[in-house]
Amino acid sequence: MPKIVRLTDAQVRKIRDPGRHAVDSACGLYLSVPQAGAATFVVRKSVAGKRSLRVLGVADRMTLAVARTLAAETGQGLVQTAQEAVAIASAPKPLPTFAEALEAYLSRKASGWRVGGKSEDQWRQSMDAYVLPVFGHVTINEVTPQNVVEALTPIWSAKPETARRVRQRISAVLMAEFKLRQMTMPDPADQKLIADLMPKVQVEVRHHPAPTIEQLRDGWGWLDDTYASHRCLRFIALHSCRSGEARGATWGDFSQTPEGVVWNVPASRMKAGRAWCSPVVWLPPRPSYAADSDLVFPGLAGRPLSDMSVLQVLRKRKLPWVPHGTRASFRSWVSKSNGPTEAAELQLAHTPEKLQQSYQRDNLMQTRRVLLMAWKRLIEAEEAAS
Secondary structure (H helix, E strand, O other): OOOOOEOOHHHHHOOOOOEEEEEEOOOOEEEEEOOOOOOEEEEEEEEOOEEEEEEEEEHHHOOHHHHHHHHHHHHOOOOOOHHHHHHHHHOOOOOOEHHHHHHHHHHHHHHHOOOOOOHHHHHHHHHHHHHHHHHOOOEHHHOOHHHHHHHHHHHHOOOHHHHHHHHHHHHHHHHHHHHHOOOOOOOOOOHHHHHHHOOOOOOOOOOOOOOOHHHHHHHHHHOOOOOHHHHHHHHHHHHOOOHHHHHOOEHHHEEEEOOEEEEEEOHHHOOOOOOEEEEOOOOOOOOOOOOOOOEOOEOHHHOEOOHHHHHHHHHOOOOOOOOOHHHHHHHHHHHHOOOOHHHHHHHOOOOOOHHHHHHOOOOOHHHHHHHHHHHHHHHOOOOOOO
8 A cells, every 4th residue: 555645844844855755645746856946846647647747836935735735636637537538638738837848848859968968967957946946837828028037036147157048948948839839929038038127247258267287287196097087087188178078989989090099079979060080199998898889988887977077086186177177278288389279279179160161171180189199298297398
């Protein structure tokens, strides 16, 4: 017999652990606690044999009694017979809530996330923290600019870049749902509209903290190649690539040429969506059992390492720079040493101007190999910088 759960208001208010916690099993009421942001009451309902979750509201703004009432009202639509299931299936589909539209949107985009990337996690974290607690329970046709303003106000001035991305994501979800349903609706998260409703914010450009050559040299001594995260950080620093590109690398990406090993990264893993190749100046030994599809830097259960796992290598030693900052260090060194800037830009996989794309057909692979070998000798302190 299933365990009956019926928590009191005091018990609910003490829940702090992230996750979904049963509050009242009789009406399917749960408390959803995100990693960051406000906890929400959600109800689990079943329609035509399919289970789904519906956000009822923010726990801090709703009493437990009200949440129970809403959950019970939602649960009155539970299917009891096959005839009812047929009737529900043939009835006009109700419009989804924003939370349901978000799940559908992320599901459609699932195959497009870059391997080893963090886009989906960022979407979910920002929506859980700032949007779903405010209007996740509101149907898409009833979301108003006021809802969007309420969600963005806490971060508009404090975290302008986050606010910009959250607004874009709200707009993307709503407009996609409107188009799918052929609904002619204005965008309540329109960029100009929200900018007119919110105070003007001066956005400060913040660069990724970059290490000095001395800091890179110091770091080489404590990198332990028995750990995948350490090997990955070494690879990122030596090739000035992005973290996601390295974390998603498979053994099949690498090929041997007369000039040396080349790393071929497919467009699906590149920020600009364009295939890219790089000379390779260091690569850990390939295990004898590794297949071409296996990750070079595997995480737990053979999954790609997370971005945080590589960053933690530096954080544990309280170092003031991040893996991405090694790209800036590399580019600065090329400029200061009057090195080949075009080769450096190609190595960084920066998107060239259209005119440059038309005439720059050579990938300067050999020039880049020489450049990376000099960079490797420099940060490994094998010889002084020229």
